Amino acid sequence: MSQTKFVRTASLLAAAVLWASATASAEPTRYPMTFENCGQSVTIKAPPKRVVSVGQTQTEILYALGLAERVVGTAVWFGPVAPRFAAANAKVKRLADNDPSFEAVVGQEPELVTAMFEWHIGPHGAVGTREQFAKLGIPVYVTPADCVGKDNSGAGDGVRTEMFTMELVYRTILEYGRIFDVSDRAESLVAELRAREANAAAGVAGTAAANVPVALWFSSRTIRGEAFMAGRTGVPAYLFSKLGARNVIASTEEWPLVGWESIAAANPQVLVVVKMDRRRFPADDIEAKLDFLRTDPVASRLDAVAKGRVVIVDVGATRAGLDAVDGIETLARAIAGFGPLN
Numbered sequence: 584m585s586q587t588k589f590v591r592t593a594s595l596l597a598a599a600v601l602w603a604s605a606t607a608s609a610e611p612t613r614y615p616m617t618f619e620n621c622g623q624s625v626t627i628k629a630p631p632k633r634v635v636s637v638g639q640t641q642t643e644i645l646y647a648l649g650l651a652e653r654v655v656g657t658a659v660w661f662g663p664v665a666p667r668f669a670a671a672n673a674k675v676k677r678l679a680d681n682d683p684s685f686e687a688v689v690g691q692e693p694e695l696v697t698a699m700f701e702w703h704i705g706p707h708g709a710v711g712t713r714e715q716f717a718k719l720g721i722p723v724y725v726t727p728a729d730c731v732g733k734d735n736s737g738a739g740d741g742v743r744t745e746m747f748t749m750e751l752v753y754r755t756i757l758e759y760g761r762i763f764d765v766s767d768r769a770e771s772l773v774a775e776l777r778a779r780e781a782n783a784a785a786g787v788a789g790t791a792a793a794n795v796p797v798a799l800w801f802s803s804r805t806i807r808g809e810a811f812m813a814g815r816t817g818v819p820a821y822l823f824s825k826l827g828a829r830n831v832i833a834s835t836e837e838w839p840l841v842g843w844e845s846i847a848a849a850n851p852q853v854l855v856v857v858k859m860d861r862r863r864f865p866a867d868d869i870e871a872k873l874d875f876l877r878t879d880p881v882a883s884r885l886d887a888v889a890k891g892r893v894v895i896v897d898v899g900a901t902r903a904g905l906d907a908v909d910g911i912e913t914l915a916r917a918i919a920g921f922g923p924l925n
Contacts, residue, residue, distance in 0.1 A: 609766030638699020640904025728903030
């Protein structure tokens with residue numbers, strides 16, 4: 584499909600979905616409101632005016648809903664803020680690039696704390712537990728994307744018992760809409776994102792992308808060691824499924840360590856590699872990744888590498904947030920441009 588036709592299809596679908604969403608107006612929130620969040624009952628007494636957001640995806644969703652002026656602190660950043668939020672983000676205090684302390688969070692006197700991961704705020708939270716915050720009268724909201732259909736009881740990033748879908752992100756957006764009494768904005772944002780997903784899928788419909796084997800390399804502890812690859816139930820797997828592609832990694836872990844011999848045996852036709860600012864491991868560096876793929880005797884023989892089918896995506900595309908839709912669009916454009924994938 585040509586780039587022009589791809590864009591035209593996207594525009595028409597987006598217009599249709601957004602028009603449909605505009606025909607209904609959301610009901611205003613009635614306070615106090617009580618709802619279930621990750622197995623806990625949460626009560627919001629009034630629209631929160633001071634929020635600490637522990638996690639980039641949650642912060643950017645709040646910005647997208649026009650709530651930046653209520654965010655008094657952020658933490659856990661994987662890359663630069665999306666350019667469209669740069670001006671708003673510059674006015675918000677960053678408590679930490681990674682894990683903030685409990686004291687740093689409560690020191691902002693928040694009326695709500697949001698979290699991207701349960702391992703930050705949960706039963707064994709690195710930042711704190713819900714009970715600690717509750718003792719201070721501070722409600723906590725953890726995105727359902729990290730607890731619904733997922734077991735976080737073990738070590739590491741957890742194991743998904745059900746495949747991630749963007750419906751979990753949309754649930755977060757809509758629940759923020761209710762919490763802050765901006766449901767009209769939330770519904771409009773969800774409609775826009777749904778339309779973009781549909782557009783991207785339409786852009787590769789009927790192409791050789793159907794069932795094409797793909798894989799995503801996040802990072803590695805050592806550049807020539809085992810690779811953290813996207814498992815079959817996480818965010819990247821959802822991106823692949825929207826485009827009809829097939830993840831060659833069968834593990835239910837979010838980020839299983841896989842040897843390159845095993846990856847070579849699966850021989851993905853498209854390899855997605857992640858670009859990020861983090862420098863925790865040597866392979867966090869995108870240039871190190873690309874050099875490895877060019878020079879390693881095993882990885883360089885992958886069809887995806889040998890035939891130039893390596894796609895670079897921003898780390899945000901691997902997270903349960905707004906940028907996941909950007910990732911779908913990036914992959915769709917790349918796959919559409921590769922032509923036959925046999």
